Amino acid sequence: MSIGEVGGVVVGRGPQGGLMCNGMGGAEVEVGDGEDVVQRIGGVCGVNEGLRKLLDGLRGCRGNSGWLRLEVEVSESGPQSILDFVRRLGSCCQERFYYRSREGGVEVGGLGFAWKRESLDSLSKVGELCKGLRVYVAGKFDSERPAGSEWEDFGADGLVFVPVVEYREGGVLVLNVDRSQSRWREHSEGTLRQLITGHADDLVSWNAPLSHQSQGSKSGDWARSIKSIKDKFQAGESSKIVLARTFNFECERTPPDPFSLLPLLHELTPNGFLFGLQPMKDKVFLGCSPEQLFYLESFEVLTESLAGTCAVDGNRKEAVEYILSSKKDRYEQGLVTQHIISSLKQCGARSVDGTHDIVHLPHLVHLRTKLSASLTERSLLDNATRLLQAMNPTPAVCGLPTSVAKSSLSDLEPFDRGLYSGPFGYVGENSSEFCVSIRSALFVGQRMIVYAGAGIVPTSDPEQEWHETALKMIPFLQLLGEMDAEQAFEAACSDIPVHFMSTDTASDD
Numbered sequence: 065m066s067i068g069e070v071g072g073v074v075v076g077r078g079p080q081g082g083l084m085c086n087g088m089g090g091a092e093v094e095v096g097d098g099e100d101v102v103q104r105i106g107g108v109c110g111v112n113e114g115l116r117k118l119l120d121g122l123r124g125c126r127g128n129s130g131w132l133r134l135e136v137e138v139s140e141s142g143p144q145s146i147l148d149f150v151r152r153l154g155s156c157c158q159e160r161f162y163y164r165s166r167e168g169g170v171e172v173g174g175l176g177f178a179w180k181r182e183s184l185d186s187l188s189k190v191g192e193l194c195k196g197l198r199v200y201v202a203g204k205f206d207s208e209r210p211a212g213s214e215w216e217d218f219g220a221d222g223l224v225f226v227p228v229v230e231y232r233e234g235g236v237l238v239l240n241v242d243r244s245q246s247r248w249r250e251h252s253e254g255t256l257r258q259l260i261t262g263h264a265d266d267l268v269s270w271n272a273p274l275s276h277q278s279q280g281s282k283s284g285d286w287a288r289s290i291k292s293i294k295d296k297f298q299a300g301e302s303s304k305i306v307l308a309r310t311f312n313f314e315c316e317r318t319p320p321d322p323f324s325l326l327p328l329l330h331e332l333t334p335n336g337f338l339f340g341l342q343p344m345k346d347k348v349f350l351g352c353s354p355e356q357l358f359y360l361e362s363f364e365v366l367t368e369s370l371a372g373t374c375a376v377d378g379n380r381k382e383a384v385e386y387i388l389s390s391k392k393d394r395y396e397q398g399l400v401t402q403h404i405i406s407s408l409k410q411c412g413a414r415s416v417d418g419t420h421d422i423v424h425l426p427h428l429v430h431l432r433t434k435l436s437a438s439l440t441e442r443s444l445l446d447n448a449t450r451l452l453q454a455m456n457p458t459p460a461v462c463g464l465p466t467s468v469a470k471s472s473l474s475d476l477e478p479f480d481r482g483l484y485s486g487p488f489g490y491v492g493e494n495s496s497e498f499c500v501s502i503r504s505a506l507f508v509g510q511r512m513i514v515y516a517g518a519g520i521v522p523t524s525d526p527e528q529e530w531h532e533t534a535l536k537m538i539p540f541l542q543l544l545g546e547m548d549a550e551q552a553f554e555a556a557c558s559d560i561p562v563h564f565m566s567t568d569t570a571s572d573d
């Protein structure tokens with residue numbers, strides 16, 4: 065595909081001719097049917113005007129194969145404009161998506177699905193996706209486990225997708241069209257029109273639902289599960305299993321837009337990956353995770369082993385000293401590091417470099433080893449697919465051996481993890497990155513389910529591990545239940561259902 069500039073428009077041009085693209089400068093340009101087309105529409109404008117330009121740009125396009133991507137540069141690229149875009153257009157589009165990498169280098173808000181698959185294997189078949197295109201992935205932790213009804217619509221294996229409209233870092237608004245789909249024009253135009261003419265929501269701060277009741281895993285069941293995990297250790301079947309539990313809220317009414325939690329979660333955990341996915345109305349999975357699965361650029365991969373947790377009870381320095389000298393935490397994290405190194409080797413790495421550090425989060429610290437390696441010289445998509453297969457799930461969220469841990473968790477956890485602790489990220493033209501979607505929650509109608517897990521090793525104490533999962537739930541419980549951190553911790557530790565009565569304090573941002 066060649067790129068040319070016509071009348072202020074950059075156009076991808078196919079050799080066969082046949083498809084007419086009417087550029088914004090008025091020039092009509094012929095591009096090949098079946099070829100991928102990338103067109104940058106000139107002139108910086110506001111978001112609404114940008115959406116109109118995309119609609120105009122679409123008018124002259126025809127064809128029934130190949131990707132079409134129209135891009136407009138928009139001026140509103142303030143600190144939260146991408147997240148605000150996704151929040152404001154919630155009433156105009158049922159399918160929403162948001163992702164921000166830990167350092168913020170990649171940030172995207174997506175609306176509608178231009179292309180969607182339910183199997184992660186489909187990622188290896190997207191080799192022909194066009195230049196500049198990013199494919200986003202939200203994978204399930206264990207797709208072999210029977211799906212819980214709460215996770216319906218999140219795909220059999222998760223979702224692999226390209227949004228219709230993307231608002232990307234650097235202030236670029238993108239329209240993605242897969243012209244091989246029947247009725248691609250109606251679908252794309254329909255989505256754009258809804259966004260342009262629909263009623264944009266006011267930005268309202270999250271306010272906890274007026275009345276809600278909590279329930280979730282019980283500490284007695286937790287202790288019994290740990291006992292059976294330890295039996296597996298004794299029988300020599302496993303060395304580590306990461307057991308998770310849930311904290312559920314039942315509300316009297318559907319709570320406010322869950323996407324409005326994202327800025328608050330990010331404030332509490334600024335050094336996290338921020339993500340949200342709404343495959344349909346009243347179903348949202350979101351979170352703010354400290355854990356990177358991998359970052360891949362060219363053949364160079366960065367990854368990390370994050371495990372081992374110590375509470376920060378006032379004095380961070382003491383917590384750091386404690387965790388650095390804790391044999392149990394070092395063992396637990398060492399298993400993850402070793403597994404990741406062997407996964408990297410499976411993907412062609414000859415040597416792996418590593419440095420240790422500590423991750424500081426509200427109320428806790430984790431051990432981390434940052435790892436880097438050079439992989440075999442294959443395409444980025446090929447390497448990303450192989451990394452996903454080899455690394456996911458790591459023993460930071462599953463256990464060892466992976467198959468034994470997975471089947472034990474399927475027996476012991478009385479709920480489907482769905483996307484919790486699965487990979488969440490993208491494969492793009494020049495880079496690919498995934499986080500592990502821990503520190504997350506699912507919103508289904510009037511239910512809100514918070515997930516957290518803890519690595520169980522032979523020396524684990526059930527009560528301490530229960531407290532550890534409570535610590536990990538604090539940011540969510542603080543926000544969902546309108547509590548301070550101490551109350552949130554107590555609620556997360558308690559076996560007794562709590563009845564919340566919040567005050568109605570919705571306010572403009």
Ligand SMILES: C=C(O[C@H]1C=CC=C(C(=O)O)[C@@H]1O)C(=O)O
Nearest residue numbers: 371372373460502516517518519
């Ligand atoms: C499984 C979770 O955390 C993992 C990541 C960091 C530390 C962990 C731990 O100490 O057990 C877990 O491996 C979770 O937050 O749900």
